[in-house]
Amino acid sequence: MMRIELIKRPQHSALFSALSPIIALVLTLVFGAILFALLGRNPVTAMYIYFVSPLTQVWQIHELAVKAAPLILIAVGLAVCYRSNNWNIGAEGQLTMGAIAGSILPVLVPEYQGVFLLPLMLIMGMAGGALYAAIPALLKVRFNTNEILSSLMLVYVAQLFLDWVVRGPWRDPQGYNFPQTIQFSDAAILPELFPASGRASWAFVFAIVAALIVWFLMAKTLKGFEVKVIGQSPRAGRFAGFSTGRMVLFAFMVSGALAGLAGISEVSATINQLQPVISPGYGFTAIIVAFLGRLNPIGIIAAGLVLALSYLGGEAAQAAIGISDKTARVFQGMLLFFVLASDTLIYYRIRLITSRRAAGEAALEHS
Amino acid sequence: MKKLLFALTAAAAMVMAVNAQAADKLKACFVYVGPIGDFGYSYQHEQGRQDVIKHFGDKVETTYLENVSEGPDAERAFERLARQNCNLIFGTSFGFMDSELKVAKKFPKVMFEHATGFKTAANMGIYNARFYEGRYVMGQIAAKMSKTGVAGYIVSFPIPEVVMGINSFMLGAQSINPDFKLKIVWVNSWFDPGKEADAAKALFDQGADIITQHTDSTAPLQVAEERGKLGFGQSSDMIKFAPKAQLTSNTDNWGPYYIKRVQAALDGTWKPDNVWLGIKDDVVKLAPFTNMPDDVKAMAEATEKKIAGGWNPFTGPVYRQDGTEWLKDGEVSDDKTLLGMNFYVKGIDDKLPK
Numbered sequence: 243m244m245r246i247e248l249i250k251r252p253q254h255s256a257l258f259s260a261l262s263p264i265i266a267l268v269l270t271l272v273f274g275a276i277l278f279a280l281l282g283r284n285p286v287t288a289m290y291i292y293f294v295s296p297l298t299q300v301w302q303i304h305e306l307a308v309k310a311a312p313l314i315l316i317a318v319g320l321a322v323c324y325r326s327n328n329w330n331i332g333a334e335g336q337l338t339m340g341a342i343a344g345s346i347l348p349v350l351v352p353e354y355q356g357v358f359l360l361p362l363m364l365i366m367g368m369a370g371g372a373l374y375a376a377i378p379a380l381l382k383v384r385f386n387t388n389e390i391l392s393s394l395m396l397v398y399v400a401q402l403f404l405d406w407v408v409r410g411p412w413r414d415p416q417g418y419n420f421p422q423t424i425q426f427s428d429a430a431i432l433p434e435l436f437p438a439s440g441r442a443s444w445a446f447v448f449a450i451v452a453a454l455i456v457w458f459l460m461a462k463t464l465k466g467f468e469v470k471v472i473g474q475s476p477r478a479g480r481f482a483g484f485s486t487g488r489m490v491l492f493a494f495m496v497s498g499a500l501a502g503l504a505g506i507s508e509v510s511a512t513i514n515q516l517q518p519v520i521s522p523g524y525g526f527t528a529i530i531v532a533f534l535g536r537l538n539p540i541g542i543i544a545a546g547l548v549l550a551l552s553y554l555g556g557e558a559a560q561a562a563i564g565i566s567d568k569t570a571r572v573f574q575g576m577l578l579f580f581v582l583a584s585d586t587l588i589y590y591r592i593r594l595i596t597s598r599r600a601a602g603e604a605a606l607e608h609s
Numbered sequence: 610m611k612k613l614l615f616a617l618t619a620a621a622a623m624v625m626a627v628n629a630q631a632a633d634k635l636k637a638c639f640v641y642v643g644p645i646g647d648f649g650y651s652y653q654h655e656q657g658r659q660d661v662i663k664h665f666g667d668k669v670e671t672t673y674l675e676n677v678s679e680g681p682d683a684e685r686a687f688e689r690l691a692r693q694n695c696n697l698i699f700g701t702s703f704g705f706m707d708s709e710l711k712v713a714k715k716f717p718k719v720m721f722e723h724a725t726g727f728k729t730a731a732n733m734g735i736y737n738a739r740f741y742e743g744r745y746v747m748g749q750i751a752a753k754m755s756k757t758g759v760a761g762y763i764v765s766f767p768i769p770e771v772v773m774g775i776n777s778f779m780l781g782a783q784s785i786n787p788d789f790k791l792k793i794v795w796v797n798s799w800f801d802p803g804k805e806a807d808a809a810k811a812l813f814d815q816g817a818d819i820i821t822q823h824t825d826s827t828a829p830l831q832v833a834e835e836r837g838k839l840g841f842g843q844s845s846d847m848i849k850f851a852p853k854a855q856l857t858s859n860t861d862n863w864g865p866y867y868i869k870r871v872q873a874a875l876d877g878t879w880k881p882d883n884v885w886l887g888i889k890d891d892v893v894k895l896a897p898f899t900n901m902p903d904d905v906k907a908m909a910e911a912t913e914k915k916i917a918g919g920w921n922p923f924t925g926p927v928y929r930q931d932g933t934e935w936l937k938d939g940e941v942s943d944d945k946t947l948l949g950m951n952f953y954v955k956g957i958d959d960k961l962p963k
Contacts, residue, residue, distance in 0.1 A: 299692075301692065308685070309685075405797070418948055419768065420769070425707075508681055512681040513680065513707075514707070517680070520680055520681075521681070522682055557689060561638075561672055561674055561690060561693055562693065564672065566675070567674075567676040568644070
């Protein structure tokens with residue numbers, strides 16, 4: 243008999259920090275190949291379509307940026323929250339409220355098409371997200387409510403509010419009663435970066451800039467230090483004179499603003515109107531992205547791109563070799579599982595307990 | 610490493626070879642909003658694709674994308690298919706409309722078809738089915754079979770398509786029993802077996818003894834089966850899930866339409882169309898009438914025949930919920946009013962969500 247034990251390392255292993263993504267990739271490739279072989283598909287072709295084909299065409303690289311932009315934007319904000327020990331699970335709701343707030347001008351005042359329209363929309367989107375995120379933050383500070391529950395439940399409130407808005411007061415009068423607002427005017431549409439080759443928009447630039455700013459904030463400023471100290475030890479933070487309450491509000495509003503920016507960018511750049519569904523769950527997927535990137539803004543850029551690639555790859559595999567949507571998701575799940583599991587090795591080492599010792603311990607237990 | 614590179618190159622060559630080959634024959638592609646295993650709406654479109662494969666064999670290649678969300682992902686799905694040499698693309702859900710239109714404008718040589726919407730382009734046509742025709746027959750059956758005189762209706766979203774169905778069902782029921790009652794529950798989803806089952810239970814608890822639905826899962830019928838009550842299937846024939854409960858089912862039979870359009874594309878005669886097909890085109894098809902006495906069955910068949918002969922369930926006199934007259938005696942509603950329908954007919958005890 244043999245037993246495997248995880249022993250906590252005294253400090254995290256630099257070797258495995260670097261090795262773990264590679265281990266994860268190899269494991270994913272091996273088990274993915276087995277999966278595809280069992281389904282009767284050529285594993286090499288499948289892997290090629292999954293990981294390489296989306297990078298071989300310019301339009302697909304654009305699509306990668308389109309898909310990754312909201313994920314990175316939201317995840318970067320969540321990283322600030324999680325680092326400071328605030329568990330904001332409601333980014334999807336903040337995205338939704340940001341999208342609604344940012345759409346006020348193009349929907350209600352469509353005749354205004356000046357140069358300030360887009361900047362105003364983006365600012366209102368960020369404000370909408372930030373204010374909505376302030377609700378669970380204030381509840382936590384004032385009443386000590388559990389922010390995981392309150393932020394999560396506010397997602398449903400936001401989604402139902404959007405649903406009501408597009409079916410009721412903001413419904414397009416010319417739209418046969420279908421639940422959608424009027425189309426945004428051209429002046430209200432976030433421009434594409436290189437319209438000739440694909441539809442990646444400024445949203446991707448926002449995402450990269452946001453990641454760099456947050457990286458600078460966390461690594462080089464006192465505020466970043468404050469976030470980390472309070473996150474690791476609120477007591478130590480209080481001794482240093484940091485206010486935990488203000489930190490809760492700060493972290494939630496930063497991540498809410500970024501989620502709101504993601505929401506209005508997505509609506510303005512890719513959908514061009516409000517409708518009942520504006521996001522395929524970006525706010526939740528971004529939680530995975532944040533942890534995949536180890537809560538580090540630069541890591542999050544990479545993680546966002548990898549996750550976006552796995553979506554595009556899954557879709558490409560569906561269309562090109564006829565695997566089902568479910569298989570594509572199982573494969574994506576395997577990738578995430580192996581990445582997060584391999585990260586365990588950074589903080590733990592594996593100890594094999596040999597049969598003799600295990601038998602001895604078992605005998606002791608039974609005596 | 611060398612081996613891996615070689616394998617990747619080989620794979621790339623294979624993919625390209627597949628693409629190059631495909632260019633020679635017609636490739637028909639489908640985008641579904643749900644999983645093909647929903648046994649409802651998307652499943653029926655997939656059956657239509659299977660009919661195309663059976664009918665044309667090697668002459669046509671097909672592919673599909675399922676579970677495509679009606680948001681930013683939709684545009685990429687259509688663009689992907691257009692770039693993978695699809696010549697004819699069917700977008701099968703209302704919410705794909707604007708995304709599909711954008712891609713259609715970008716790929717003027719590809720033929721696009723969109724189900725249940727209203728926007729068209731030089732290379733994008735629309736098609737829809739008159740599901741309300743089947744619902745009128747179901748309303749009549751419900752009024753005949755119900756002991757309590759109350760039916761339950763589980764609905765998704767208050768769009769014209771759904772409101773039209775509720776009204777048609779009610780008009781059918783009222784033609785048999787003028788005092789017939791209808792209870793309505795909105796579940797705000799096209800496919801949510803849990804919510805749909807809860808709605809069915811609530812409706813039975815409130816005195817309904819027959820339920821019908823404008824959502825896609827088999828859950829409500831399964832609840833009816835458990836409770837020994839009756840109900841109607843949706844989109845597909847759900848008799849397997851409720852052998853004792855299903856009276857009939859309003860099924861979508863897209864095969865004939867898809868075959869016709871693929872043939873037109875093969876012949877080079879494809880033009881964007883705007884069609885609204887019904888019982889007489891065999892696109893709306895009622896599943897066999899079961900679990901009912903012969904006289905009810907005979908009545909249902911007669912009504913089905915009458916509709917196939919061109920009679921419209923929305924023929925006056927019909928009054929709006931507020932009592933005002935909508936259609937005068939003998940007046941038939943025009944399609945435009947139906948396609949934008951946002952009011953209930955008289956006798957429905959529910960407020961339309963606004």
